[in-house]
Each structure stands twice: as structure tokens, then as C-alpha cells.
Amino acid sequence: MPNQLNNALTLFFSLLVEAIPFLLLGVTFSSILLLFVNEQRLVAAMPRNPLLGALAGSLVGFLFPVCECGNVPVARRLLMQQAPASVAVGFLLAAPTINPIVIWATWTAFRDQPEIVVLRVLFSLIIATLIGWVFSVQKDLRPLLQPSLTRLMPEPQPQLAMAGGVSSPLLRSGTYLMQGSGQIVSLEATATYGLPLPNPVKKPWSAKLRLLLENIIQEFRELGAILVLGSAIAAFVQVAIPREVVLSLGQGPVTSIVAMMVLAWVVSICSTVDSFFALSFASTFTSGSLLAFLVFGPMIDLKNISLLLTVFKPRAILYLFGLAAQLTFVLTLLINLYLG
Amino acid sequence: MANRRRSRYVPWADILDLLALLAWALVLLKYWLTGQLNILLHPDYMWLSNAASLFLLLVVFLRSFRLVQSTRAIPAAIANPRHFTLLPPSFSSLILLAVAVFGLTYTPRPFASDTALQRGITDTLTMTRSQPRQFRLDNQPEDRSVVDWVRTINVYPEPDAYTDQAVDVSGFVIYPPDWPDNYLMVSRFVLTCCAADAYPVGLPVKLSGDRAAYAPDSWIDVNGKMITETLADRRQVVIESTSLTEIPEPENPYEY
Structure with missing residues (x-):
């Protein structure tokens, strides 16, 4: 029993020591993004077409090399910046995988199986784009988001709120501002629009640095505490469930995928290093199941469910989880049956 | 205010x-x-x-x-x-x-034999895969570590190919269940990223006497040569030990 406790603690600290540098990298990138990148412009540049928006959101990860510990705060801020649901959800699901550091790490691990690298990127893109597309049907995401976040979000733009209703926003009651480009913005919307982030570009450097520091500490505190709780749960489950039980499921084309998805969910390993973890199963598990691990793990696992709860209500996480799990399962099963 | x-x-x-x-x-x-x-x-x-x-x-x-x-x-x-x-x-x-x-x-402790058994040490020979970065074919048999051996055997599993090759490896002791009293396993955990993914590998060691002198989890250095034996219904390479010495636990207990 002392041994079990010891193992759990070693696992716990090993997960933390491994994840904290990436978390720091994540919150630092996210804070730099907050202060030095004009998110409004980035969000404005995103295509409004739901499918293209989801694809673009999925690819934005390339600009922000953060793993799943770091992408949640970025996605949260994209939502606050009124990014369309398709963009934010696409980013949330794909960013941990579709970024240069992760692709490079996967390539290092699977040099002799380049198809794993290519398919990991491809499947993550397909799944994130599809789910982003699905979420775009919900024009106003706020019922799915945590109240603490929606309080900081501006009212939905009139034209979004009026889906199926009157075509011109000017026909609604209220006060409107005519912008230079001919855009019409509700005065209620401007009252809050962008308020969380007054245009950062105009601040002096010292103020920027101060805010950067504040933000790093604030996000590290919040996400770090949640990471601690998640790692504690992950360590406990890993010690409590004999890995043999998990592994014994891993031979057939279907059971191996299910086993690896469960393992991905339980182990909660950071996407930047999960390909090395998967590598140690490469000879006993089907290629499809390894892919399932690499595609599904970064999207949703035990650790980042607690992070996701800072953005979404449980119901929305259940949708994300269900869709991601099913799509991963179907795509990787195709690999097992037709390419394996 | x-x-x-x-x-x-x-x-x-x-x-x-x-x-x-x-x-x-x-x-x-x-x-x-x-x-x-x-x-x-x-x-x-x-x-x-x-x-x-x-x-x-x-x-x-x-x-x-x-x-x-x-x-x-x-x-x-x-x-x-x-x-x-x-x-x-x-x-x-x-x-x-x-x-x-x-x-x-808190001082972290490396994993021990019970974890190795729980994580399926018996499957190790099929669980590892060669990693070209660390895999050298030209090394002398006596220079191979436990994981080098396991990877080598994994690439070419015929036990007879290794007969009489010299062995000098170190690791911790495991008593796999169902093995006779004069056999033990010398093992190591292999790390690919962090302790969360440590997986055990090991080689069977045949002793001249009883294994009781070498408690599970103690660290040993094994010298000997490879033979082929059928152990637990499996034909496999076994180290026939000529000398077995207890060593202190190394500062870095893993292999990579």
C-alpha cells in the first residue's frame, strides 16, 4: 500500500513537472496574444462561412504553439472577442495537435511511420472542422457557456440574433452607430464590445509588460490549480486501474481503439509529448488505435475537462466529447479495417 | 475609498x-x-x-x-x-x-517490482520497439544494457542466435510468478517521456542456487552468458549467471 501511494505521488509530480513548463508556455503565449496581437482583427479576418471558419479556426493553432493546457485560455478569449462558434470550437479541438511543436514531436517519435504523422494532422483537422461546423448551428453560444464567461461577452451582434427574423438590423429598436465602412453596430453592443481588452496597441511598453505579468500570474494560478487537481485524479486512476486490464483489451481492431481512447482520456498526457507515450505501445497496438490516442487525447481528457469547465457548461462538454469520440472512432476504425 | x-x-x-x-x-x-x-x-x-x-x-x-x-x-x-x-x-x-x-x-521514488508486474513485465519483449536513435547493431554483447538486449531480441527473436554471448547488465530484481526458485528477472523501467509512461523490460536470470539472497527490488549486476531455455512454457533466452553482485540503486534508475 505505501508503494501504491508512492507510485501515485511519483506519477502525480511527474505529470506536473512535465506539464508546468508547457502550461507556462501556454499562458505566456496566451498573455502575449492578449497584449500584442489584435484579436479583434484576427477574429474579424476569420471567414464567416461556418465550414471555412471552422477550418480556419483549426489552422490558427499553427500561430500559437500551445498544447491543450494552453489552448483553453486562448479559445476562451477568442469567444470573448466574439469569434464565431465555428472558429472557437475548431481552434479548441485542433490547436493542441495542429501546431508546429506537436507535429515536430510526432515526427520525431514516428519517423519510421510517417503515415501516423500525416493522418494525425488530417484526422484532427477533419474532426475539429466538422465539430466546429456543428456548433456553428448554435448562433448564440452563450447558453452553452459558463456564466462567468458570458458576463464578459458582448451581446450577440444584431444580425446573428435575428436569424430568420427581420433582415435589416436597422429595423430593430435601439440606438445604432454607423461605422465608416457602412457597418451598423448597436450602441448596446459597443458599450461592451472590446471592453475586456481596451485596444492594447496604444499602451506604453511598461504598462504592457505589467499587464503581461499580471495575466501570466492570473492564468497560471487558475489553470495551475486545476492542473494539480486533474493530475491528482489521473495519477490516482492510473494506479488504481491495473494497466494490464487496459492493455488486454488492445488486440482487436475495435477493442484496441476503444482501449487507447480510454487510455488517452485517463492518462491526460500533454499533446506535445503524447506521441512518445504512444510510441511505447506501437508494437502491441494497431495503427488505428495509436491514431485514436493521438487524435482524441489532445481534444478531451480527464485533465482538460476541468479546464474546459472554465469555458463550457457540462452539457456542451458532453456534446464535444461525444462527437469527438465518435468521429475519432469511425475514422480510425476505417484505418484499421482498410489500411492496417 | x-x-x-x-x-x-x-x-x-x-x-x-x-x-x-x-x-x-x-x-x-x-x-x-x-x-x-x-x-x-x-x-x-x-x-x-x-x-x-x-x-x-x-x-x-x-x-x-x-x-x-x-x-x-x-x-x-x-x-x-x-x-x-x-x-x-x-x-x-x-x-x-x-x-x-x-x-x-517529498522525494520521488522510482517504481518498483510490483509496478513492473502490474504493468505487465511478461509482455515486455513484445511491448518494446526498436528506436533507431538508440539502437546499435555493432555493439559488443557485453556492452548491451537490459533494454538494448530486449530491443535486439525483439528484432531477431530466435533465442539460439544469442547462445554463449557474454552478458553484463544491471537492474532491479523481480520474482515473476510461476517461475522456479532459481530464476529471477533483472529489469529496468524505460522512459519515453516521463514517469507516467514508464514501462518495464526485463531478462530472465538463471541462478546456481536459490534466489532468496536477492530480494525483489534490490539492484544487481549480472555477469554470465546467454542460453536458451523453456521457462513458463516459453522458449526464450535466459542469462546463465556466473557472478551476481548487489549494487546500490543508481541515481538514474531508468533506461531510455
Whole structure:
């Protein structure tokens, strides 16, 4: 029993020591993004077409090399910046995988199986784009988001709120501002629009640095505490469930995928290093199941469910989880049956 | 009014934050300087943890500098409008601080034989795969480590191919169930990234006498030669030991 406790603690600290540098990298990138990148412009540049928006959101990860510990705060801020649901959800699901550091790490691990690298990127893109597309049907995401976040979000733009209703926003009651480009913005919307982030570009450097520091500490505190709780749960489950039980499921084309998805969910390993973890199963598990691990793990696992709860209500996480799990399962099963 | 509230409330929260960050910087620094990081991480990733400790120290330094200096009010209204916390902030700081303080006092222990058995040491020969980066064909048999042997055998599994080759390996002792009393397994955990993915590999050792002298989890250095035997219904390579010495647990117990 002392041994079990010891193992759990070693696992716990090993997960933390491994994840904290990436978390720091994540919150630092996210804070730099907050202060030095004009998110409004980035969000404005995103295509409004739901499918293209989801694809673009999925690819934005390339600009922000953060793993799943770091992408949640970025996605949260994209939502606050009124990014369309398709963009934010696409980013949330794909960013941990579709970024240069992760692709490079996967390539290092699977040099002799380049198809794993290519398919990991491809499947993550397909799944994130599809789910982003699905979420775009919900024009106003706020019922799915945590109240603490929606309080900081501006009212939905009139034209979004009026889906199926009157075509011109000017026909609604209220006060409107005519912008230079001919855009019409509700005065209620401007009252809050962008308020969380007054245009950062105009601040002096010292103020920027101060805010950067504040933000790093604030996000590290919040996400770090949640990471601690998640790692504690992950360590406990890993010690409590004999890995043999998990592994014994891993031979057939279907059971191996299910086993690896469960393992991905339980182990909660950071996407930047999960390909090395998967590598140690490469000879006993089907290629499809390894892919399932690499595609599904970064999207949703035990650790980042607690992070996701800072953005979404449980119901929305259940949708994300269900869709991601099913799509991963179907795509990787195709690999097992037709390419394996 | 605002100033009065600030002087009552803000410093405590800030100090707690700084203490939590400082404690984590010290934890990472401690694991780095004492070499205990070896137990937790693959060497390839240690620089990340080390850099993180320095980065945290820098943040703490800059922030405390500000705190001491800031008689002028920090525009908290700008820094904190997005207060989207799942947990109360001071609770988060306390969790971080408490775990870090525990981390400062806790010495991580490498995994032992029970974990190896639980993680399926019997499957090890099929569980590993060759990693070209570390796989050398031209090495002398006696230079191979446990994991080198396992990888070599994995590539070419016929036991007779290794008969009479010299063996000199070290690792910890496991008593696999169902093995006779004069056999034990010399094993190592292999790390690909961190302790969370450590998996065991091992080689069977045939002793001239009873294995009781070598307790499970003790560290041994085995000299001998390879033979082929059928053990637990499987035909496999076995080290026939000529000398077996107990050694202290190495500072870095893993192989990569």
C-alpha cells in the first residue's frame, strides 16, 4: 500500500513537472496574444462561412504553439472577442495537435511511420472542422457557456440574433452607430464590445509588460490549480486501474481503439509529448488505435475537462466529447479495417 | 475609498500568488539541483522543467519588484476585468502553494517490482520497439544494457542466435510468478517521456542456487552468458549467471 501511494505521488509530480513548463508556455503565449496581437482583427479576418471558419479556426493553432493546457485560455478569449462558434470550437479541438511543436514531436517519435504523422494532422483537422461546423448551428453560444464567461461577452451582434427574423438590423429598436465602412453596430453592443481588452496597441511598453505579468500570474494560478487537481485524479486512476486490464483489451481492431481512447482520456498526457507515450505501445497496438490516442487525447481528457469547465457548461462538454469520440472512432476504425 | 480597499485586500492575494509561484520555482529547482528530476522525466525534457523554474523565478522577481515599488495603484480594473474563475483565486493559490510545499519535502521514488508486474513485465519483449536513435547493431554483447538486449531480441527473436554471448547488465530484481526458485528477472523501467509512461523490460536470470539472497527490488549486476531455455512454457533466452553482485540503486534508475 505505501508503494501504491508512492507510485501515485511519483506519477502525480511527474505529470506536473512535465506539464508546468508547457502550461507556462501556454499562458505566456496566451498573455502575449492578449497584449500584442489584435484579436479583434484576427477574429474579424476569420471567414464567416461556418465550414471555412471552422477550418480556419483549426489552422490558427499553427500561430500559437500551445498544447491543450494552453489552448483553453486562448479559445476562451477568442469567444470573448466574439469569434464565431465555428472558429472557437475548431481552434479548441485542433490547436493542441495542429501546431508546429506537436507535429515536430510526432515526427520525431514516428519517423519510421510517417503515415501516423500525416493522418494525425488530417484526422484532427477533419474532426475539429466538422465539430466546429456543428456548433456553428448554435448562433448564440452563450447558453452553452459558463456564466462567468458570458458576463464578459458582448451581446450577440444584431444580425446573428435575428436569424430568420427581420433582415435589416436597422429595423430593430435601439440606438445604432454607423461605422465608416457602412457597418451598423448597436450602441448596446459597443458599450461592451472590446471592453475586456481596451485596444492594447496604444499602451506604453511598461504598462504592457505589467499587464503581461499580471495575466501570466492570473492564468497560471487558475489553470495551475486545476492542473494539480486533474493530475491528482489521473495519477490516482492510473494506479488504481491495473494497466494490464487496459492493455488486454488492445488486440482487436475495435477493442484496441476503444482501449487507447480510454487510455488517452485517463492518462491526460500533454499533446506535445503524447506521441512518445504512444510510441511505447506501437508494437502491441494497431495503427488505428495509436491514431485514436493521438487524435482524441489532445481534444478531451480527464485533465482538460476541468479546464474546459472554465469555458463550457457540462452539457456542451458532453456534446464535444461525444462527437469527438465518435468521429475519432469511425475514422480510425476505417484505418484499421482498410489500411492496417 | 479605492485606496483603502486596496491596502486591505490586494497585498494578501498578491503575496499568496507570489508565494505559490516561488514555491513552484523552488520545487522545480530542487528537482533539478538534487538530480531527482531523473526519477520524473526523460532527459530530453529536463531543460523545459529547468527553464520553467528560472522563468518562474523571473516572474516572481519582477512581480515582487513591482509590488514593493507600487505605491501607485496598479490598474487592477484593467488587469482583472476578465475574472472568469472556476475556483476562487485564493483557493487556487492555496492549492498550488500546498502542493508545492509538499513537493519540496517529498522525494520521488522510482517504481518498483510490483509496478513492473502490474504493468505487465511478461509482455515486455513484445511491448518494446526498436528506436533507431538508440539502437546499435555493432555493439559488443557485453556492452548491451537490459533494454538494448530486449530491443535486439525483439528484432531477431530466435533465442539460439544469442547462445554463449557474454552478458553484463544491471537492474532491479523481480520474482515473476510461476517461475522456479532459481530464476529471477533483472529489469529496468524505460522512459519515453516521463514517469507516467514508464514501462518495464526485463531478462530472465538463471541462478546456481536459490534466489532468496536477492530480494525483489534490490539492484544487481549480472555477469554470465546467454542460453536458451523453456521457462513458463516459453522458449526464450535466459542469462546463465556466473557472478551476481548487489549494487546500490543508481541515481538514474531508468533506461531510455
